[in-house]
Amino acid sequence: MIRRVNVNGNGVAALSRAIGLGGGGANSATNQRPLQAALYGTMAHSNANSNPHWLSSRGLADRFGPLAPSSFPHGVLAIRFSHSLAKEPPRAEKFSPKDVVLFQYEACPFCNKVKAFLDYYKIPYEVVEVNPISKKEIKWSDYKKVPILKIDGEQMVDSSDIIDKLFQRIHPDNPAVDGDEEKKWRGWVDNHLVHMLSPNIYRTASEALESFDYITTNGNFSFTERIMAKYTGAAAMYFVSKKLKKRHNITDERAALYEAAKTWVDALNGRQFLGGLNPNLADLAVFGVLRPIRHLKSGRDMVEHTSIGDWYTRMESAVGESSRIKSEEK
Numbered sequence: 001m002i003r004r005v006n007v008n009g010n011g012v013a014a015l016s017r018a019i020g021l022g023g024g025g026a027n028s029a030t031n032q033r034p035l036q037a038a039l040y041g042t043m044a045h046s047n048a049n050s051n052p053h054w055l056s057s058r059g060l061a062d063r064f065g066p067l068a069p070s071s072f073p074h075g076v077l078a079i080r081f082s083h084s085l086a087k088e089p090p091r092a093e094k095f096s097p098k099d100v101v102l103f104q105y106e107a108c109p110f111c112n113k114v115k116a117f118l119d120y121y122k123i124p125y126e127v128v129e130v131n132p133i134s135k136k137e138i139k140w141s142d143y144k145k146v147p148i149l150k151i152d153g154e155q156m157v158d159s160s161d162i163i164d165k166l167f168q169r170i171h172p173d174n175p176a177v178d179g180d181e182e183k184k185w186r187g188w189v190d191n192h193l194v195h196m197l198s199p200n201i202y203r204t205a206s207e208a209l210e211s212f213d214y215i216t217t218n219g220n221f222s223f224t225e226r227i228m229a230k231y232t233g234a235a236a237m238y239f240v241s242k243k244l245k246k247r248h249n250i251t252d253e254r255a256a257l258y259e260a261a262k263t264w265v266d267a268l269n270g271r272q273f274l275g276g277l278n279p280n281l282a283d284l285a286v287f288g289v290l291r292p293i294r295h296l297k298s299g300r301d302m303v304e305h306t307s308i309g310d311w312y313t314r315m316e317s318a319v320g321e322s323s324r325i326k327s328e329e330k
């Protein structure tokens with residue numbers, strides 16, 4: 001159930017379709033709007049076609065790696081397991097939905113949080129890549145953002161709500177009430193960590209190209225689409241990332257990323273995971289958001305310049321293989 005993108009034209013429109021943006025013929029002004037909108041991306045509220053200034057859209061921010069603030073103490077030695085997954089097998093044994101479909105953008109950090117949860121619990125799921133302009137794949141829903149999880153026909157929206165609901169179903173006897181620490185750090189991921197991503201992964205021309213190479217390789221693109229998306233998308237996001245940096249008052253994006261990693265390691269306070277012996281939902285959220293960038297230059301730099309690498313490696317092994325169902329397995 002993976003989206004196939006049809007390429008009928010050249011230039012900007014084809015490119016915009018290639019990065020999942022939709023669009024018409026190649027050269028007209030109208031045909032450039034889809035790219036603008038797409039690049040606005042992620043725009044939580046925007047009507048892309050009505051926005052004349054494609055480099056200033058807040059939408060872009062969301063889609064390609066949203067963004068925001070932080071502050072956080074750390075070092076609580078008392079381990080709270082209210083939401084912790086400690087001592088439980090990383091498998092949803094009492095909960096086995098038959099049909100789980102995640103509507104997503106490949107590079108969306110909120111979608112990646114949900115994927116980390118599903119992978120950890122070994123809940124098999126299909127992925128539908130959503131076209132950010134037409135959003136035709138989610139036309140059936142009133143909700144216009146991703147992720148949307150359809151689970152045996154039931155719609156769930158908003159990454160944290162989705163995770164809370166799934167957690168409750170996996171642990172029906174253990175009401176999913178966040179411990180204060182876990183809750184705080186889950187909030188930190190949504191309000192701070194995600195905002196570090198775009199300024200870092202599109203920081204230089206070569207990093208923007210590397211990021212779009214990742215996005216297009218992991219999406220479902222034809223060869224032509226991939227090439228076009230890579231270069232046009234990378235160029236656009238390079239400029240957009242500078243705007244995002246300003247919007248979030250970031251002066252040195254790398255330093256801000258390292259600081260975030262350090263803040264997280266401090267929060268662990270010597271524990272294997274924030275959850276103690278096993279990951280809790282905050283561990284899964286941080287891991288989910290960082291996983292797509294781990295092997296990009298920014299992620300490599302982060303591991304080299306901070307001590308987050310050991311925790312990250314433990315998370316990789318705790319989460320294990322992805323439980324995503326590939327199209328050929330269907």
Ligand SMILES: N[C@@H](CCC(=O)N[C@@H](CS)C(=O)NCC(=O)O)C(=O)O
Nearest residue numbers: 042043044062108110145146158159
């Ligand atoms: N609070 C939501 C945020 C979801 C969100 O903002 N998703 C972005 C993509 S990363 C989106 O769909 N934006 C709307 C759009 O692209 O039009 C969550 O945690 O799921």
